[in-house]
Amino acid sequence: MAGKPGEFDLISTYFAPLTGDAPGAFGLADDAAVIAPPAGMEVAVTTDAMVAGVHFLADDPADAVAAKLLAVNLSDLAAMGAEPHAYTLATAWPRGIQPAWIEAFAGGLKAAQEAGGIVLVGGDTVATAGPMTLSLTAFGFVPPGEALRRGSAKPGERVYVSGSIGDAALGLRLLLAEIGAGCDAADRARLIGRYRQPTPRNALGVALRGLASSAIDISDGLAVDLGHVAAGADVDIDIDAAAIPLSEAARRLVAQEPDCAGYLYAGDDYELAFTAPPSADPALRDLTRRLDLPITAIGEVTAPAGAAGTVRVLDGTGAEIDTGGAGYRHF
Ligand SMILES: [Mg+2]
Structure with missing residues (x-):
């Protein structure tokens, strides 16, 4: 459809560049990404979703929404002591969303992922009749047994x-x-x-x-x-x-x-x-x-x-x- 990009156009135009040519991302053109942890490291995984009107305001700027989505997941890796490595992204865009919004969203991701030392390796894009819903899964590396847990505080600390x-x-x-x-x-x-x-x-x-x-x-x-x-x-x-x-x-x-x-x-x-x-x-x-x-x-x-x-x-x-x-x- 002229002027209305489809799912694959959106992915190749706005999201494939966010892989930074990471080898296991395959340009977002395969069924799954492959992650190769450095020898001896464990993988920390976290997912955080954001819904328009709940976790961000519907008129928040697209680049800021993207940056926040990535930041809240990076923050969970930080809380585990894991080094950021890669993320996947699932987006449910409301029907009728403007390509300019998605372009600005991808721009916000680019800036935030460069600051955070992380790249996109996969994801999915769907349309929804409901509010915009964004879900991001981040992967990080941590030496075995060194992840920072919640339950180890002791009296006197x-x-x-x-x-x-x-x-x-x-x-x-x-x-x-x-x-x-x-x-x-x-x-x-x-x-x-x-x-x-x-x-x-x-x-x-x-x-x-x-x-x-x-x-x-x-x-x-x-x-x-x-x-x-x-x-x-x-x-x-x-x-x-x-x-x-x-x-x-x-x-x-x-x-x-x-x-x-x-x-x-x-x-x-x-x-x-x-x-x-x-x-x-x-x-x-x-x-x-x-x-x-x-x-x-x-x-x-x-x-x-x-x-x-x-x-x-x-x-x-x-x-x-x-x-x-x-x-x-x-x-
Ligand atoms: Mg948390």
């Missing part, structure tokens, strides 16, 4: 996070015009950028192998995700709210609108949260310098007081802050 927390959740509420009447344009752009295009922490994840006792990436919310770490290890976790690292933009916004502090626990950060013994502190300080990435101690792992798996967020007086079970709930 510290809890750390990378980067800054809360920017993305504030950015989303700015986009929805729920907050931020007094927020200036530069801060708005920074916070919205953190919502639309998170930065996966892959170099940190790899560097934490052998250093962190457990790790998770913060997608659903700081307290909720640390709850998985605590439950998995049969421990409790105490967080010092004042220690949670905020960006300058988030700090200014929370100062203007104190209620915004609740969004610090609302997720979409794609920072790493991890536990490590106090003896790891010097190595973590070195890492901060080498990676030019803040790593902040925000709390500690404690022996369970009752049923294990409790995360308490405490203010400066030691009183518990009610985060309202804040965090993203899928169902």
